[in-house]
Amino acid sequence: MNDSYVIGVDFGSDSVRALVVNAQTGETIGTHVHEYSRWKQGLYCDPARSQFRQHPLDYLEGLTETINGALAGVTDEIRKQVVGISIDTTGSTPGPVDETGLPLALRPDFSENPNGMFILWKDHTANAEAEELNNLAHHWDVDYTKYVGGIYSSEWFWAKILRTLRVDEAVRQHAFSWVEHCDWISAVLTGNTNPLTIRRSRCAAGHKALWHSEFDGLPSDEFLTRLDPLLSGLREHLFTDTYTSDLPIGNLSAEWAEKLGLSTDVVVGVGAFDAHMGAIGAEIEPYAFVRIIGTSTCDILMAPNEEIGHRLIRGICGQVDGSVAPGMLGLEAGQSAFGDLYAWFAGLITGPVRELLGTEAADTLSRQLIPHLSAQAAKLPVTPTDVIALDWINGRRTPDANHTLKAAISGLNLGTDAAKVFKALVEATAFGSRSIVDRFIEEGVPIKKVIAIGGVAKKSAFVMQTLADVLNKPIQVASADQACALGAAMCASVAAGVHPTMEAAQQAMGSGFDAEYHPRPEHVATYETLYQKYLALGAFVEGR
Numbered sequence: 236m237n238d239s240y241v242i243g244v245d246f247g248s249d250s251v252r253a254l255v256v257n258a259q260t261g262e263t264i265g266t267h268v269h270e271y272s273r274w275k276q277g278l279y280c281d282p283a284r285s286q287f288r289q290h291p292l293d294y295l296e297g298l299t300e301t302i303n304g305a306l307a308g309v310t311d312e313i314r315k316q317v318v319g320i321s322i323d324t325t326g327s328t329p330g331p332v333d334e335t336g337l338p339l340a341l342r343p344d345f346s347e348n349p350n351g352m353f354i355l356w357k358d359h360t361a362n363a364e365a366e367e368l369n370n371l372a373h374h375w376d377v378d379y380t381k382y383v384g385g386i387y388s389s390e391w392f393w394a395k396i397l398r399t400l401r402v403d404e405a406v407r408q409h410a411f412s413w414v415e416h417c418d419w420i421s422a423v424l425t426g427n428t429n430p431l432t433i434r435r436s437r438c439a440a441g442h443k444a445l446w447h448s449e450f451d452g453l454p455s456d457e458f459l460t461r462l463d464p465l466l467s468g469l470r471e472h473l474f475t476d477t478y479t480s481d482l483p484i485g486n487l488s489a490e491w492a493e494k495l496g497l498s499t500d501v502v503v504g505v506g507a508f509d510a511h512m513g514a515i516g517a518e519i520e521p522y523a524f525v526r527i528i529g530t531s532t533c534d535i536l537m538a539p540n541e542e543i544g545h546r547l548i549r550g551i552c553g554q555v556d557g558s559v560a561p562g563m564l565g566l567e568a569g570q571s572a573f574g575d576l577y578a579w580f581a582g583l584i585t586g587p588v589r590e591l592l593g594t595e596a597a598d599t600l601s602r603q604l605i606p607h608l609s610a611q612a613a614k615l616p617v618t619p620t621d622v623i624a625l626d627w628i629n630g631r632r633t634p635d636a637n638h639t640l641k642a643a644i645s646g647l648n649l650g651t652d653a654a655k656v657f658k659a660l661v662e663a664t665a666f667g668s669r670s671i672v673d674r675f676i677e678e679g680v681p682i683k684k685v686i687a688i689g690g691v692a693k694k695s696a697f698v699m700q701t702l703a704d705v706l707n708k709p710i711q712v713a714s715a716d717q718a719c720a721l722g723a724a725m726c727a728s729v730a731a732g733v734h735p736t737m738e739a740a741q742q743a744m745g746s747g748f749d750a751e752y753h754p755r756p757e758h759v760a761t762y763e764t765l766y767q768k769y770l771a772l773g774a775f776v777e778g779r
């Protein structure tokens with residue numbers, strides 16, 4: 236039998252990457268990364284207001300450039316053997332579209348309007364709307380938040396839609412429907428973006444849009460209208476059915492086949508969120524806890540429906556049948572800032588250097604700063620009186636979403652230098668992780684092993700060792716540099732019929748683990764003391 240090839244595309248927060256992978260062996264034969272050009276310039280964003288928007292042109296350019304770039308070195312023979320493409324993206328990252336599924340920002344009259352663009356997961360402009368949804372849901376006949384941990388977040392679909400409809404009359408008039416980034420960009424490849432007929436991702440719908448089979452799909456029109464009459468009728472323009480990522484969304488359209496130099500026989504798989512496809516790429520198995528550690532963390536656990544499905548897990552980002560693999564319950568949690576906390580601190584130091592000494596000096600410093608601070612922090616002793624910090628620089632995603640919360644640092648004195656603060660920030664991200672792990676265990680969900688993927692997991696032994704010490708659990712790091720894109724390629728292989736199940740795709744295409752961090756017994760007890768102090772500082776800041 237001839238080998239077949241699949242393409243996995245992973246749209247992250249700052250960049251997009253594509254891999255061309257041999258579906259029989261898992262060997263990557265082509266790869267390409269593209270940074271979003273408008274996003275890189277900070278356009279359409281206002282961090283002080285937590286507004287983070289992405290232009291659909293950044294996505295379209297990234298799609299074309301990465302797939303073409305990844306295919307650039309492959310032979311014509313191999314091109315002909317490409318059978319599938321699947322895409323993962325961040326989420327919840329919804330955008331308004333017209334009747335044809337065209338994002339409003341692709342129309343000339345909306346091209347510079349941030350409200351006509353995709354609203355990135357980390358945009359928290361809809362805190363008030365999320366709170367209103369929670370208050371209503373908790374007093375409604377059926378609590379629509381019960382399968383998303385009991386708390387709806389401002390990072391998610393409905394809160395973002397409502398906020399945008401409230402503040403922008405032009406979007407109100409022209410938005411026929413709304414699509415998640417992962418649904419739209421996958422649909423684009425098939426040439427059918429009709430919002431009424433595209434196959435919407437179970438993962439996105441279940442974790443972020445309150446879709447559940449028990450509710451016959453999305454929350455009722457009555458509920459949405461009570462939340463705000465601006466939402467009245469929108470349900471009819473959305474969807475009832477959802478699809479898992481082992482299924483096709485369609486075939487490559489003639490236009491895209493031409494653009495990419497591929498055949499229209501290529502199957503395009505149903506899209507999903509990066510973390511969920513990343514978990515597949517990291518060879519998730521039942522009760523393994525896969526952490527995608529980068530700008531933020533997204534944590535995924537998968538369990539047989541019959542074992543966990545009857546329980547409602549408090550304070551996480553949802554439990555969704557089939558969000559990772561069909562027939563399994565996918566549970567999601569995470570931290571809204573992980574590497575972003577280190578990036579914030581690095582920016583604090585390099586900012587004045589940029590102003591006083593210029594770009595070159597600042598860029599040199601910026602490249603060296605986090606590795607330097609990590610090396611210095613690794614040499615510091617771990618003592619019960621160390622500086623304590625909170626990781627809530629972008630609010631708290633889990634346990635118990637609250638994006639109005641802010642970070643704090645306590646225990647500073649004249650002897651506190653940058654390395655000590657950096658150490659406290661790394662520990663804060665590890666303590667935030669520990670509170671998530673504890674919540675799963677308290678809720679009766681065992682964690683059999685911890686697997687890490689993502690930029691921080693690959694780049695920082697210091698962070699990973701601290702995490703292992705604080706969690707008091709070993710952590711395996713997946714070998715794949717681009718585990719999310721590899722997971723997308725595995726999903727493509729199933730959607731295209733090369734492998735019958737996700738498990739079979741993982742077995743054939745998985746690349747295993749290349750590092751393992753074990754807790755250092757001499758630090759475990761001190762970290763327990765420091766963790767209690769982290770919880771106390773958190774309770775104080777939260778006013779509990």
Ligand SMILES: Nc1ncnc2c1ncn2[C@@H]1O[C@H](COP(=O)(O)OP(=O)(O)O)[C@@H](O)[C@H]1O
Nearest residue numbers: 247248249529530574575577578689690694695
């Ligand atoms: N050496 C390092 N140690 C710890 N964190 C790092 C290091 N280098 C980069 N980071 C952090 O990695 C994050 C980016 O992670 P990455 O997985 O590459 O991107 P994304 O989350 O967009 O997919 C940034 O927040 C940055 O602060």
Ligand SMILES: O=C(CO)[C@@H](O)[C@@H](O)COP(=O)(O)O
Nearest residue numbers: 248325326508529530531533
């Ligand atoms: O929240 C989710 C998925 O549910 C992620 O898309 C989001 O954390 C994106 O994270 P990164 O940019 O990869 O750190």
